[in-house]
Amino acid sequence: MHIGFLLPEYPHKKITTACAGIGTSSKNIILGILKENHQVSVFIYGQDCTEIIKEGNLTIHKIKKNQFKYFGFYLYRKQLNTYINKIISEDKIDLLEAVDWTGITAFMKFKIPHVLRLHGTDAFFCNLDKRPQSKKNYFFEKVAYKNATAVIGVSDFVLQLSNKIFKVEKIGTVIPNGLFFETIPTHTDVIVKENTILYFGSIIRKKGILELAAIFNKVILERPDTKLSFLGIDVPDVQTKTSTLGLFKDLLSAEALTNFEYLGVVPYNELTKVIAKTQICVFPSLAESFGMVTIEAMYLKKAIVNTNYSWAKEIIKNEETGLLEDPKNHDGFASKIIQLLDDKSLCKKIGERAHKEVVENFSIKIITTKNITFYKKNIANEV
Structure with missing residues (x-):
């Protein structure tokens, strides 16, 4: 053929x-x-x-x-x-x-x-x-x-x-x-840093980036030691024609901005290493057809807080292989993040189940x- x-x-x-x-x-x-x-x-x-x-x-x-x-x-x-x-x-x-x-x-x-x-x-x-x-x-x-x-x-x-x-x-x-599992480095020898959150993917409004600013402000109020990192391309905003990353940073409180780091765009091996080191991955997307980043994070056994919109429900079983919440519900999304930050055992359980789900369905x-x-x-x- x-x-x-x-x-x-x-x-x-x-x-x-x-x-x-x-x-x-x-x-x-x-x-x-x-x-x-x-x-x-x-x-x-x-x-x-x-x-x-x-x-x-x-x-x-x-x-x-x-x-x-x-x-x-x-x-x-x-x-x-x-x-x-x-x-x-x-x-x-x-x-x-x-x-x-x-x-x-x-x-x-x-x-x-x-x-x-x-x-x-x-x-x-x-x-x-x-x-x-x-x-x-x-x-x-x-x-x-x-x-x-x-x-x-x-x-x-x-x-x-x-x-x-x-x-x-x-x-x-x-x-x-x-996913081609054999091409994904798992970095099993890395140590997971506590109180760390990662978003990776395009930095663009439709991915819920501006909602994440409000969410992280609320997380910082409750857990001031939490660090948030971004990995990905900064895409010009469709409405303002300016940097989406700049808009995001402008919405952060002074405390949240101090605890935020933009890591830019890195080679895939380095990307997977950053994911492996992180405690929680977040994907508050407002517009998606599937979400490759979600299954990549799941394969690397990460606990995830994802949008609760229809496409995410086709990938994640809520409270089993990840936590789902409406990104526009800033309090609710922040509380899911805090729940995982406070419970390393739950992070491990969700991560293991997520990995199994991806292996069985997304090979x-x-x-x-x-x-x-x-x-x-x-x-x-x-x-």
């Missing part, structure tokens, strides 16, 4: 464009497929040059973004479509997978099945943020969504809400993101089997 992927990003030394959650989770999927001895072709659009990189059963196509005086949004898609169809024919690709973000496959036609993996469209996040979306973006995403052979939701929440937003009932299935081996089964059904036109 030969599967193609159309992506805006992919982590590779020859690809210099920034890579975030879509690229990382897509790479896990692709490595899982390659491990089962299938072929994969990855098409990365928006690149500075066109280049083909071959690595065994993996072929990476960097596709240059040409500049057009008018109708670039349409003409570049047609350029991509022509290039991909040529490779589909030459290399006998059986199925193409694309991401839902920006509706890149709008106006494209393929002779093979093409599926969308739903990580969350701009329309999806605008809906959760309760902010307007440009009509053009909505149109592109709806056309791409409607024309897809089928869809894969990384959570049932994103699948159901996408159908509702676009007013289209797509045939789909839920296949969550997975890339399990996820790969689900993906391959879904691909085969679509190739055979059985869905």
